[in-house]
Structures are given as C-alpha cells and as structure tokens.
Amino acid sequence: MDFEPSSEQQMLIDQVRRYVREEIIPLEAKLDPDAAELDPADHARLVEKTKAMGLYGIDIPKEFGGPDIDIVTRVLLAIEMAQHRAGLYVPCYGTFGGAGLAQIFEANEDQKERYLYPTLRGEKKPFFGLTEPSGGSDPARAIQTKAERKDNGWVLNGAKIFISGADRAQYGIVFARTDASKGRAGITCFIVDAGTPGFHVRRVVHTLRSSSYATELEFKDCWVSDHQILGEVNKGFAVANDRLTRQRIPYAAGCIGVAIAAHEMAIEWAKMRSTFGDKLANRQAIQWMLVDNEIDIRTARHFTLEAAEKARRGLPFRTEAAIAKLTASEGGGRVVDRAMQIHGGMGMTKDLPLERWYREMRIRRVGEGPSEVQRMVIAREILGSSLR
Amino acid sequence: MALRLRLDKPWRPLTAEVVDRLPGQLGVYQIADAKGTIVFIGQAGARSTFGLRSELQREASQRASGHQFRMEVNQQYRTRWLELLMVHQADHGSLPTDNAKNPPPALGRLSPN
Numbered sequence: 001m002d003f004e005p006s007s008e009q010q011m012l013i014d015q016v017r018r019y020v021r022e023e024i025i026p027l028e029a030k031l032d033p034d035a036a037e038l039d040p041a042d043h044a045r046l047v048e049k050t051k052a053m054g055l056y057g058i059d060i061p062k063e064f065g066g067p068d069i070d071i072v073t074r075v076l077l078a079i080e081m082a083q084h085r086a087g088l089y090v091p092c093y094g095t096f097g098g099a100g101l102a103q104i105f106e107a108n109e110d111q112k113e114r115y116l117y118p119t120l121r122g123e124k125k126p127f128f129g130l131t132e133p134s135g136g137s138d139p140a141r142a143i144q145t146k147a148e149r150k151d152n153g154w155v156l157n158g159a160k161i162f163i164s165g166a167d168r169a170q171y172g173i174v175f176a177r178t179d180a181s182k183g184r185a186g187i188t189c190f191i192v193d194a195g196t197p198g199f200h201v202r203r204v205v206h207t208l209r210s211s212s213y214a215t216e217l218e219f220k221d222c223w224v225s226d227h228q229i230l231g232e233v234n235k236g237f238a239v240a241n242d243r244l245t246r247q248r249i250p251y252a253a254g255c256i257g258v259a260i261a262a263h264e265m266a267i268e269w270a271k272m273r274s275t276f277g278d279k280l281a282n283r284q285a286i287q288w289m290l291v292d293n294e295i296d297i298r299t300a301r302h303f304t305l306e307a308a309e310k311a312r313r314g315l316p317f318r319t320e321a322a323i324a325k326l327t328a329s330e331g332g333g334r335v336v337d338r339a340m341q342i343h344g345g346m347g348m349t350k351d352l353p354l355e356r357w358y359r360e361m362r363i364r365r366v367g368e369g370p371s372e373v374q375r376m377v378i379a380r381e382i383l384g385s386s387l388r
Numbered sequence: 389m390a391l392r393l394r395l396d397k398p399w400r401p402l403t404a405e406v407v408d409r410l411p412g413q414l415g416v417y418q419i420a421d422a423k424g425t426i427v428f429i430g431q432a433g434a435r436s437t438f439g440l441r442s443e444l445q446r447e448a449s450q451r452a453s454g455h456q457f458r459m460e461v462n463q464q465y466r467t468r469w470l471e472l473l474m475v476h477q478a479d480h481g482s483l484p485t486d487n488a489k490n491p492p493p494a495l496g497r498l499s500p501n
Contacts, residue, residue, distance in 0.1 A: 032433045034466045040493055167474065167496025200499045203393065204471040210464040213471070215496075350434040 003305040009073050015053055016080040023049065024084050024092055033350040034211040036086060038093045046095040057097040060120060061105065075253045075308040079301070082257025085353035088360045089209060091254060101126050102246065103173055103189065103239050107230055115171055115191060127172035129160045129192070129217060130240055136162065137373050139175070140184030140237050145219060147176035147188060153226055154178070154190065156198070156219040166215045167201045170194050174219070175236050182234060189236035191228045198222030208359040244369060248321040249311060251368045252304040252328035256297060258357050259332040262339035263293045265354070269343055280342065289338040296331035303327045322369075322377040329364035330371060336361050393475055393500055399424065399456035402448050407457075412438040415461040416469045419447055419486075422454035428486035429476060431469040474498040 005013060027042055028035070038046070050056045058074065060066025069077070081091035100119035104126065107116055118124040135142035145158025156176050166172055171193050179186030192199055198221045205214040231239050267290060270281040280286045304327075307320035336357045340347035347354050365371050395418055400406055402419065417440060419428040432443040440459050447457065462468045470492065477483055478498050483491055 032435055032466065034434065036466070037493065167498060168494050194497075201497060203498065203500055204467060204474070206464050206467050206471075210467055213467040215498075 001306060001309055003302065003309075005076055009076055012055075012073060013076055013080055016055070016077050017083075019049070019053070020080060020083055020087075020092065024095075028085050033085065033353070033356060036090050036093075036211040038095075043093060043095060046093075047097070050092075050096050055096055057120070059098065064105070064116075064120060071249065071312050072305060072308045075249060075304055078250045078253035079257040079260065082254040083261040085356055086211065087261070088254050088258045088357060088364070089212065091257075097122070100124075101128055101173055102242070103230060106239065107191075110227065111191060111230065118170075124170040125165060125168060127163055127166040127169040129163050129166070129172045129174035131160060131162045133159055133161050133216075137370055139240065140187065143175055143177050143187055145174070145176040146180075147178045147190065150223065153223050153228075154188075156190065156192070156222040156224065158219050159202075160217040160219075162205060162214040163217055164212070164214055166194075166217055167204075173230060173239075175240055176219075178236075179234055184237040186234055187236040187240075188233050189230040189239045190224050191230055192219075192222065192224055196222055196224060207363065209363055210359070211356070245318050245321050246311070247368055248325040248374075249304060249307050249317075251364070252300065252307070252321075252324040255328035255332035255361065255364050256300050256304060258361060259293070259297050259300070259328075259335040262336045262354060262357055263290070263297060265352070266290060266293065266339035266342040286342055289342060293335045293338055296327075296335050300324070300328035300331045319378055319381040322374040325368065326371055326374040326378070329361070333358075333361045333365060393471070394479075395458055395460055395472060397458040397460070399458050402444070402451060402455040402457045403453075404445070404448055407441060407444040407448050410441040410444055410459070411461065412441050413461045414439045414463060414465045415459055416465055416472060417444060417447075417457055417459035418472070418484075419451065420456045420458075422456075424456070426476065426484045427455075428484050429469065429472045431465045433465055470495065471498075475500055 023046055027038060047056060054067055057066040058069055062068045078091065081096065082088055086093060100116070104116045104119060115124065119126060130139050132142055132144055134144050145156060145160065147154040147156050156174065158176065171191055174190045174192045175187055176190060177186055178188040198219060200218045200220065201215050202218050203216045205216055207214060270286050270290065271279060273280045303320070304324040307317050307324040310317035310320050336354060340354045340358060343352065343354060346352060349355065399420060414432050414434060416429065416431050418426050420426050430443060432440040436442050440461065444457055473483060473487060473492065474496055475498060478500055482488060
C-alpha cells in the first residue's frame with residue numbers, strides 16, 4: 001500500500017499544520033499548562049476559521065452536513081491536530097467541532113430529532129457510559145448494571161466509572177444488562193437524559209490526566225421508556241463494540257501526532273544544547289535515542305494508515321486497528337520518554353509540554369482497550385488462521 | 389477508595405505573616421469571611437510564581453482583615469478546583485460569591501453522597 005499523501009491530502013495537512021502553529025500554539029502559551037479549554041471568545045473566533053477552511057464538523061458524515069473526509073485523510077489530519085500541548089486529548093481544543101457519539105447516527109428518526117441533530121448543532125453534549133467498577137477491558141462480561149422491565153419501560157440500577165463529561169452532558173448512552181443468562185447477547189443500549197430521576201453523577205475521578213477528570217455514575221431506580229432504547233433489546237454490545245474498534249484508529253493517530261511533536265523538540269534541542277564541549281546531537285547515545293524515536297513513529301504511522309486504508313475500503317480492519325492502537329500508544333510513550341531524557345531537567349518541568357504528554361500518553365496504553373487486549377485480538381487472528 | 393471530597397482542614401488567618409511562610413507548591417485553597425462563610429475557591433496553577441504562597445499573598449493583600457483560608461497542596465489543581473466548586477454548588481445551591489462573579493465555563497453538576 002502506498003501511504004504517501006495525495007496532493008489534495010497534502011494541501012489539507014499543510015492547512016491544518018499552519019492552523020496549529022499560527023493559531024493554537026500561540027494561544028496555548030498563555031494558558032495554564034494543564035488547560036483543557038480555550039477562552040470562549042477565542043474558541044468562537046477559531047471555529048469561524050475552521051468553518052472557513054471547510055473542515056468544521058470533521059467527523060460528521062457528509063449526509064448529515066459534514067465535510068467529505070475519508071478515514072485515511074482523517075488520520076493524516078488527526079496526526080497534525082494533536083501536535084500541541086493539549087493535543088492528545090483535546091486536539092485543537094475542539095475547534096474543528098465534534099460529531100458526538102458514533103452510535104447516535106444509528107438512532108431511529110425520533111431519537112435523531114431529539115439527540116443527534118441538537119448534538120450536531122452544538123446544543124447537546126453526550127457521554128458514553130460503558131465501563132463499570134467491575135472492569136472495563138471485558139465490558140460484555142463485566143457489565144453489572146441491570147435494566148429490568150417495568151411500566152412500559154426499564155428500570156436501571158448500577159454504577160459506571162471513568163465516564164468523561166457526564167457531569168456536563170445533556171444525555172448519555174448507557175449499557176445495561178437486560179438478560180443475565182446471555183452474556184454479551186444480553187446487553188442493551190439506552191439513551192439516558194441527564195435530568196432523569198435516579199441518575200446521579202456521584203464523584204469526580206482524578207487521574208494522571210490532570211487537565212480533565214472522569215466521573216463515577218450511579219443509577220438508582222432510574223426509569224427510562226422504551227423510546228430510549230438505541231437499536232434493539234439485547235443487541236447493545238454490537239453498538240459498543242463497533243465504536244471501540246473504529247475509535248482505535250484516530251486514537252492511534254493522536255499518539256503519533258504527539259510523538260512527532262516530542263521528537264521534533266528533541267531534535268531541535270539536541271542540535272542546540274552543548275555538553276562537555278560538543279552538541280548533544282553529536283553524541284551517539286543521543287543519536288540512537290533519536291533513531292529509535294524515528295522508527296517508533298514510522299512504525300506506528302504505517303500501521304495506523306494501513307488500518308485506516310482497510311476501513312476506507314470497507315475491508316475487515318479489527319486486527320489492523322488493534323496493531324495500530326498498540327504500536328502508536330506504546331511507541332508514542334517511548335518517544336515522549338526519550339524526548340524527556342534528551343531534554344534533561346527541562347524535560348521534567350511544566351515549562352515544556354513533555355511532562356503533560358508523558359502523563360497523558362501513559363493513559364493511552366489503557367484507554368480504548370489496554371495493550372493486552374489488543375494483543376489478544378491480534379493473537380486470535382494469528383491463531384485462528386493457522387499462523388498464516 | 390475515593391479521595392476526600394471536601395476540604396476540611398482548620399481555617400488559618402489570611403495575614404501576610406502566615407501566608408509568607410507557606411510552601412511554593414501548586415494546589416487549591418478556600419477563602420472564608422470572618423463568620424466562616426466560604427467566599428472564594430481558588431487554585432495555584434503552574435503559571436503562578438510561587439504557587440500557593442504567591443496566590444495567597446495576593447489574596448491577603450486584596451482582602452479586608454478578618455478573612456481566613458485553608459489549602460491543599462495538589463498537583464491536580466485544575467480538576468481538584470473544579471471538583472471543589474461543584475461540591476460547593478451541590479452543598480449550598482450556588483457557587484461562593486466571588487466565584488459566581490466569574491464562573492468557569494461549563495461547570496459540571498455533581499450529586500455527591
């Protein structure tokens with residue numbers, strides 16, 4: 001496969017790269033090193049710019065009014081969008097807009113009117129309620145939140161943890177067990193409005209990602225009607241699983257973007273900094289670290305674009321997505337670590353973005369399926385096909 | 389195991405003599421009036437010159453005598469600050485008076501146990 005960007009893709013890449021360097025990074029220099037949002041006036045101004053670029057709502061499908069961006073191009077742009085301090089989790093501070101949750105595009109017409117369109121207009125924000133205190137790596141088996149039939153609806157009881165944005169969302173997608181005897185075929189996906197009686201955001205969960213927090217939710221006799229079922233009863237896991245697989249590709253791209261930014265900083269520093277009468281760049285120990293960075297980045301980029309290309313062609317890409325997520329999150333972590341080492345004491349300070357990337361990149365080896373689960377997915381493919 | 393949700397350390401007088409001896413670490417703090425009503429919840433972020441010390445020195449120089457403070461050294465000053473604001477809102481139905489004048493955008497809602 002040829003992964004060289006086409007001239008059209010290169011034009012978009014250059015456009016987004018300029019935007020990050022000329023608009024985002026200068027604003028970021030004035031923000032707290034752990035900031036997760038821009039000043040609202042700056043955000044509004046920049047949204048107008050991304051609209052003028054024709055890239056606002058970048059993840060919205062064309063039929064819903066978004067730009068016509070295929071997943072390979074999306075990956076190339078995601079790599080660019082991540083190349084600033086907050087870029088791993090808040091690429092360009094959301095100024096390219098959001099599409100909400102992919103599952104809502106599968107909603108029925110009534111649900112689209114109530115949730116999808118207001119989300120696309122920026123009037124509503126959703127949360128994704130899957131992980132539970134009983135575990136997140138194997139959600140199909142770990143889900144203990146129950147939904148029981150009552151009064152032409154369902155009563156939810158249980159808890160969710162590590163849920164982002166639930167305290168600020170207007171609604172969320174919540175997975176609950178509707179048939180205890182059927183494993184992953186006994187899970188249903190519900191849309192829950194934030195104000196529903198019995199729905200509580202109980203606490204903030206602080207993590208390494210100190211720019212933002214997750215939340216813990218409780219459902220206590222929380223009644224929702226049949227109209228709130230997304231998809232079909234007992235077919236909720238397919239809804240979750242599709243998202244988890246597809247999400248791994250842009251997730252990997254973000255890691256690559258940050259790795260490139262850290263690597264470029266390390267190269268610049270190595271060329272500038274002298275020790276014992278010579279530039280760091282002339283030391284073999286430093287050169288080898290930079291070489292290893294280059295290899296980690298190229299490896300991750302290759303596998304991520306391969307996964308995207310398969311997805312674009314409509315081919316199965318589950319294994320490729322797992323390889324991409326694994327190489328990008330693990331390789332990205334190594335790159336940031338080496339870049340910090342090359343920077344010495346400065347690399348540990350909040351003066352530079354490296355320490356934030358180091359903390360946030362560590363989460364990437366766990367989020368969206370830990371490395372071990374990715375390896376499990378890949379192993380199934382290898383063993384299932386008699387080692388090819 | 390959840391961390392402690394509310395700041396429950398003893399109040400200390402917000403005077404130059406006291407705050408000049410504070411550490412320079414990052415963290416969060418609360419300011420109360422003489423009656424013990426919380427009027428402001430603040431953070432000492434990485435852009436502050438000497439962390440909690442410089443933020444509370446500024447507070448002491450700008451507020452009338454009789455105010456009190458309590459603080460918590462915390463590297464996660466941003467999320468802890470937002471958490472304290474949300475907990476205060478849940479406990480009292482509103483933000484502290486001085487935060488209400490300039491609330492953070494899109495503050496979340498908590499209903500802590």
